[in-house]
Amino acid sequence: MxxxxxxxxxxxxxxxxxxxxxxFPGQAQNDNRFEVSxxxxxxxxxxxxxxxxxxxxxxxxxxxxxxxxxxxxGLDPYTEYIPEQEMEGLKLITTGEYGGIGSYIRQRDKDGGVIIVEPFEGMPAALAGLKAGDRILAIDTIDVSKATNDKVSELLKGVPNTKITLTIQRPGEKKPRKIDIVRKQVVVDQVTYYGVRNDSVGYIYLKGFTDKSAQEVKAAFEDLRKNHNIKSLIIDLRNNGGGVLESAVQIVSLFVPKGSEVISTKGKIKQWDRTYRTSSEPLDTVMPLAVLINGNSASASEIVSGSLQDLDRAVLIGQRSFGKGLVQTTRDLPYDGKLKVTMSKYYIPSGRCIQQLDYTHRKEDGSVNAIPDSLTSVFYTSKGRPVRDGGGVRPEFEMKEKKIPSLMYYLAADYVLFDFITDWVQKHKTIAPVEEFVVTDEDYEALKQYAKEKNFTYDRQSEKALKSLKEIAEFEGYLDGDSTTLKALEEQLTPNLDRDFDRNKDEIKKLMAAEIVKRYYYQRGELLQNLKEDEVLDKALEVLADHELYTKTLSAPEKEKETPAEK
Known part of the structure; x- marks a missing residue:
């Protein structure tokens, strides 16, 4: 049975x-149904x-x-099957809410064992005193000391107002602790922070698009305008991977006239094609506006930034966006599952689709090509400024993105930095306010020494490439003669922790500062710390302060003057 x-x-x-x-219509439909059967x-x-x-x-x-x-x-990365037991994750993406304790967790070891990575401000985990680094040993009577991340997450989530008891092991302590926590409806705010820069410039950081994001942006903007008398506004969409399409439309509607077209969607089923227009009166249509984007700004972030660009309503600053011009919807499946399926492409007001990767025409090995700039087409904004399709949204002021050395990547991904900061925090009960906090050279040197003691290694691409080069050179006989050049290159590329630490000292100190500040002031503090030396933000402030530059950037391009013919 x-x-x-x-x-x-x-x-x-x-x-x-x-x-x-x-x-499919007609004969093609019948043929396809036969293939399905x-x-x-x-x-x-x-x-x-x-x-x-x-x-x-x-x-x-x-x-x-x-x-x-x-x-x-084999279709695209966004079409996926979601069984009933994974529906909580879909709910979190669309609403930003779930029943639980409110924290990020992470599987520490390959074979299991989960730690608290980041408790959320004001949520049960933080209020109960859980800290980053705490290892979860048991949930009520269930031993989870070797459990996977998915298993622990499943047990932590539940009906709001129900109590659970966590047994945790705190680093540096011999005995485990038992902590009682009452679950609640966890609401993840999408506006992480908003405030005023340079006395009169409003700043709003939006990290995602749920069905409440537009309300949060609206409330933040109204507060900035009413209580802080801002004269211009920056919306920061960097590292915002998107979310609910309707939320993006609602945010655009705050700044453009009612009835403006924001996007249209076109797919296989023509009856489902839609055009989204703003349906409410805007809050402001004239205040100078800048939007910050980067390569991790995708989907709904690109709808907001691209639409405001096409409507000549905002200047964009940063790096070219990700280039996701596909729209997904969910379809019900048996046994309470869902199919999240790509149903259409979206087109912003100029008529362009910013989808960068062509999933329809894959290579024989299954890989996907980006559409080269040479094959993109020119479209025009409402004032006639040229913009292109097929490669994300390009900012008016494009800033060079800093490359992250592999040392920095592994410091962030590995537990060396995490464990060092955990130990550091236990020795420092409080720190200065974010605006005043700095990582000292002594702290930096202590991290370097700690990394040495823990035999910290970082796998560099240059080292891998050099190894392959040596093998090929040896096979082809090039190492039989003078190999001093190769040896010098090898010496230069061989990892040297002292050298590579000192080469990236300033960036490492910034990384340390962000992680330390987050332990005391949560995500808001981390964001404020990272904004201290932010070239993209500084450029936005510069552009907004220069009314002539701002106006000229969004103006119709000047027509080339005709040279009088010689007589």
């Missing part, structure tokens, strides 16, 4: 997955034969899930 239910579940699920993309029969028979005759027992759910993920993964 159990096997029969499983087989029915497989057939029903795959039917919906395949039929969802099979709506034929392939479902083949897959059904395959699963039956495998389950009955494979030499070892087969986990049907895991096996079919691998097949589903591989099938959808």
């Amino acid at each position: 159990c096997r029969l239910i499983q087989r029915k579940r497989i057939i029903g699920l795959l039917s919906l997955l395949l039929i969802a993309g099979s709506i 034929k392939n479902l029969d083949i897959f059904n028979a395959l699963v039956k034969e495998m389950e009955m005759f494979y030499v070892d027992s087969v986990d049907i759910d895991k096996t079919v899930r691998r097949g589903i993920d591989a099938m959808l993964g």
Whole structure:
């Protein structure tokens, strides 16, 4: 009976997955439906034969899930199957809310073991005294000392106002602690911080697009305008991966006239094509506006930045955005699952689609090409300024993005920096306000010494490339003669912790400062720390302070003057 239910579940699920993309008119529709039916029969028979005759027992759910993920993964990264047990994650993306303790957790070891990485300000974990670095040993009576991240996350989430008891091991302490926590509805604010820069410039940092983001941006802007008398505004969308499309439209509507077209969507099913226009009266249509973006600004971030650019309402500053011009929607599946499927492409007011990767025409190895700039087309903003499709949104003021050395990457990803800061925080009960806090040279040297003691290693691409070069050179006989040049290069590229630390001293101190400040002042403090020396923000302040430059940037391009013909 159990096997029969499983087989029915497989057939029903795959039917919906395949039929969802099979709506074609006329003969093409009939042919495609035959292919769907034929392939479902083949897959059904395959699963039956495998389950009955494979030499070892087969986990049907895991096996079919691998097949589903591989099938959808061949389309694009955004089309995915979400079973019932993973629906909480989808809810968090769309609403920013869930029932739990309010913290980021991370699996510490490959074989399990989860620690608190970051408790959220004002949420149960922080209020109960949990700190970054605490290892979770048990949740109520369940031992999770070797559990995976998914398992611990599942146990921590639950109905608001229910109590759980965590047994944790705090670094530096011998005995475990027991901490009682009452779950609550955790609301993750999308406006991490807003405030005033240079006395009259409003600043709003938005980290994501949920169904409440527009309300948060509106409230922040109204407060800045009413209580701080701002004369211009910066909206920071850097590292904002997007989210709910309607929220992006609502944010644009705060700054452009009612009835303005923001985006249109076009897909296979023409009846579902839509045009989104602003439906409410704006808060302000004339205040100078700058939007900050980078390579991690995607989806809804690109709708906001691209639309405001196309409507000549804001100057964009930073780096070219990610280039995601695809729209997803969810479709119901059997057993309370969902299919998140790419249904259409979106086009911003100039008519351009900023999708950068072409998933339709993959290479033979399955890799995907970006659309080269030479194949993009020119479109025009409302005032006639030229803009291009096919490669994200390009800022009017494009800033060079700093490359992150591998040492910095591994310091951030590894536990050397994390553990050092955890130990540092235990020795410092308080720190100065964010505006005054600095990492001393003594702290920097202490981290370097700690990294040496922990045998910190960082795998550099140059070292890998050099090893391959040596192997090829040796194979082809180039090392038989004078190899002093190669040896000098090897010496230069061989990791040297003292040298590489000192080479990146300033950046390492910034990384340390951000992590330390976050432990005391949470995400808001970390953001303020990172804004201290921010070239993109400084450029935005410079542009907004220069009314002539701002106006000229958003003005219609001057027509070339005709040279009088010689007589």
